[in-house]
Amino acid sequence: MDHLRQILRHFPVLEADRAEVSLRPMAGGLINDTFAVGDDWVLQRLHPIFAAEVNHDIVALTAHLAAAGVVTPRLALASSGQPFAEVQGPRDAGVGGVWRLMGRLPGRTLHRLESPAQAASAGELVARFHAALSGVAHTFRFSRPGAHDTPAHMQALQTAVLTLPAHALYDPVAALAEQIDALWSLHEGAPSLPLRIGHGDLKASNLLFDERGANATAILDLDTMAWMTMDVELGDALRSWCNRAAEDAPTPALDVDVFAAAMRGYAGGARRWITGDERDAIVSGLLRISTELSARFAADALRECYFGWNPDVAPSRGVHNLMRARNQLQFAQQVALARPRLERLVREAFAAAA
């Protein structure tokens, strides 16, 4: 960890105790490199898919969130006056890159929601997050185009299958791609919905819960905030919250009780401003995003890319991605089968909140 001490010099707020302060890696994320600095701070190196400018968006939007009482990490200023420090040097040595320092928030990270009560609390917090940003006229300095361009992800899978026939995983991936395509061909197309500022990655591990694991207390990992439609935002959240199994487990399990509770929590806060069209598109969004994700994982299985290969789980990056792709496709198929029931639960949740 000693190579990180030089990074701390960029942040004046640490001046008093940076020589002795402890530095420990924080597990929980897959994208950025995250370290606990003492008890009060978190130091993070941004993954190169994000540009340093994203930190300006985070500073501006977390001010609105804080004003509305929604807790998120706040960034400390570097000695340059910017909310990040650009450190020269090779990335591979663990030092070069864009670093930021933020306050450490109390609470627990959950990799999966374990109960409907947690889902209700998560839904309520996310509705407050959206409400706090509604009416904010922010122009993003950083954006990642095409994050949920589902047709483009479907096309990328077709291209991977067509161009990589010699890959060891070709047969299983090609078979899976056909099933993914079959499910996608049933999709009715994205509805036209208003753009709102959303989080963009509301998976369970990007929320903090109190120590008892009862209530969602904070929202983390704000690099993906952008103007987006709520079907995509909520579809992505729900595919994480409502899958009782891990993303790479052999069999996923759609938890309908967790879904219903998440909707009740969300509806309580959102019913005042969400439109009928947005509400009616939530289940379609869940189906679309889980299908999209299975396509992305399947393409990555052939392209041997993407982060998060765990050698304890799978013998290769490709096989790990194939496991994720199968899980997500089965999950999407479960959503498709349960769709009428899920849509009824959404209507009931909003009716009860009215």
Ligand SMILES: Nc1ncnc2c1ncn2[C@@H]1O[C@H](COP(=O)(O)OP(=O)(O)O)[C@@H](O)[C@H]1O
């Ligand atoms: N400010 C913070 N306070 C407490 N824990 C944090 C904070 N920031 C990050 N973490 C922990 O580190 C993990 C990874 O951070 P995150 O910002 O989500 O990065 P990634 O993009 O890699 O997922 C989180 O899931 C959480 O457990």
Ligand SMILES: [Mg+2]
């Ligand atoms: Mg995260």
